[in-house]
Amino acid sequence: MSKHFETQAIRNQTERTQFLEHSTPLYLTSSFVFEDAEEMRASFAEEKQRNLYSRFTNPNTTEFTDKIVAMEGAEAGYAFATGMSAIFTTFAALLNAGDHVVSCRSVFGSTHSMFTNFLPKWNITTSYFKVNEVDNLESLITNNTKILYVETPTNPAVDILDLALLGKIAKKHQLIFIVDNCFATPYVQKPIQFGADLVIHSATKLIDGQGRVLGGVTVGSKDLMREIYLFARNTGPAMSPFNAWVLSKSLETLAVRVEKHAENALKLAEFLEKSEAVEFVKYPFLKSHPQYKIAKKQMLLGGNIVAFEIKGGIAAGRRFLDALKMCSLSANLGDTRTIVTHPASTTHGRLSEEDRLQVGITDGLVRVSVGLENVEDIIEDLEQALSF
Template sequence: MEDFSFETQAIRTQSERTQHREHSTPLYLTSSFVFEDAEEMRASFAEEKERNLYSRFTNPNTTEFVDKIVAMEGAEAGYAFATGMSAIFSTFAALLQAGDHVLSCRSVFGSTHSMFTKYFPKWNISTTYFKVDEVDLVESLIQENTKILYIETPTNPAVDILDLEALGVLAKKHGLIFIVDNCFATPYLQKPIHFGADLVIHSATKLIDGQGRVLGGITVGNKELMREIYLFARNTGPAMSPFNAWVLSKSLETLAVRVERHCENAMKVAEFLEQQQNIQLVKYPFLKSHPQYEVAKKQMKMGGNIVAFELKGGITAGRTFLNKIQMCSLSANLGDTRTIVTHPASTTHGKLSEEDRLEVGITDGLVRVSVGLETLTDIIHDLKQALA
């Protein structure tokens, strides 16, 4: 399938057909698989023979989903997890030892931040943060025990952009494992491995599913690193369910057309918001006003579906805006067919101190819009009446 286009790989990468010659891959809702005889069973568990053993290890549905993402990202191997956070935790836990150090951008998902600051110190694993505008300082923060360089781009929720190429060169120079959370961009818009990333992580719950139905996560990349991650996951059990893998594999067949429409709508929404008087800042990677616009254009195909903007009036204005929304959904999820509006300072990041929120660009008036697939005029009409 390597010679086929992105869209064709997403549609035509399939599990081997059964004797029934089905056109669409069936569900394999089985916990285990049987063997012809004792020798086949021994050889399979000794990994002398590649086959399905137990759905905590492999399953035709999860294998198909992994194979698609591996092809789309230009990776060598991968593993599918129950959630995006199980993918992130398992990836780090498999690769780190007590005494290791992680260098990470401060703008990371809240649960990832908790993992770095609350749980890893218990195992003598330390983390140093740098801000999105401090990429020039990253090299000076590398320690003798630094093992992993980790970023999200675009970031959540302020949609800042980090230079994948520059960080990839730096990671290679110092022998660091470069890991990128590519959730906001998807492999359709951005391929971090092409810029030097060793591993790429997705919360498949978001744009990969795209319809708010199931949870899932996946890590893909270098086969030697993925071997360590696979062995860790095989023994600790954070595997994706076959049903969720089946749903997500089907979702990938429409990823390209969905994401293009998301991006087209989001660009128009961002341009509309820039014209509103009670908004003092709009951030969208493909707006020329975005501080990292040139970097975004270099490494992304389109700007993504997330628009962030800052209302005048702080938390009160943010809550008022949410209360006036009529069509769009109020939810903490993103990447859905439905447009979703979130006010991070009073909801998802409400327990953080103001200082911590400001460090990652979450002002009191910041609103995050996950622009959906509804008719553009309907999305803008709802935002306009809520802003009025």
């Protein structure tokens, strides 16, 4: 099999059936049959690798997972019902009561809730470091620290963390280094090359790319994935065969889609930098981005998320959303359609201003998930909305 990304995405397929289909069929079955009692015994004893029950394995979920494993340069993986089920199951499988996690403070809201509201129920604690305070990270590590966790680029402020530096710190302290690679995708960034042990994706976003299905996936070292698989097998957060089938087909166009997303996003970011209604713009491949050099070192492209500060705070942000004519107002991202969100008045509206500022969410911050429409139409819509 070719090692080229696009070829892996298209040609890594489930073995053809007797019907010699060109495209992998959908396996909507809850279970699989055995030839005899011995085959059934050997299969359940895991002496023989085969499909048993779709909560464990299914040809569609296996195909999807195998593609992500190949794309990320991992050894094994498991597909989940959602991105958050991938995150929670990964942590639940690897942590025990009394363990400690060190995480960047700039993480997805539900991940933050997991760290602060739910893991403490099992006496699992988390310490945060800020994006611009990586130098203080090692001071947070204790004898019971087990995991170092980050997402980069971050949500929603599009900050960049130095994966190579974090990988060295994790190795020095024998920590499991986990990276949420959702914003980048395996096409743009491969955290395992920089020392990550596990990589997590919300496949709902750019991997699907069309706002159709939910999904999550964790890939990484064989030993760690074995623990995650056993936990997931018994607790049931598995991806459905239908969603896996859709997502596997989506991967066939991931490279060309992300190329165009990034091309549009850079052009939009360059336009916004010139707008008098905008305080600042953050996009990884803009030279003005604080971590531009790091982004260029570890990312192939800048991704599809642009963040900018609109002058006038929360009120201006809401007026801007109301004035948009084409772009969608949604909490999702990574769609073919451009999506605009004002975090301070929506997704993070219940947080205090102090808590929002901790993760870079200022009053006028706007997040744009740049789609695949003609970039001139995207720019025109934002330009007229900024004039209100």
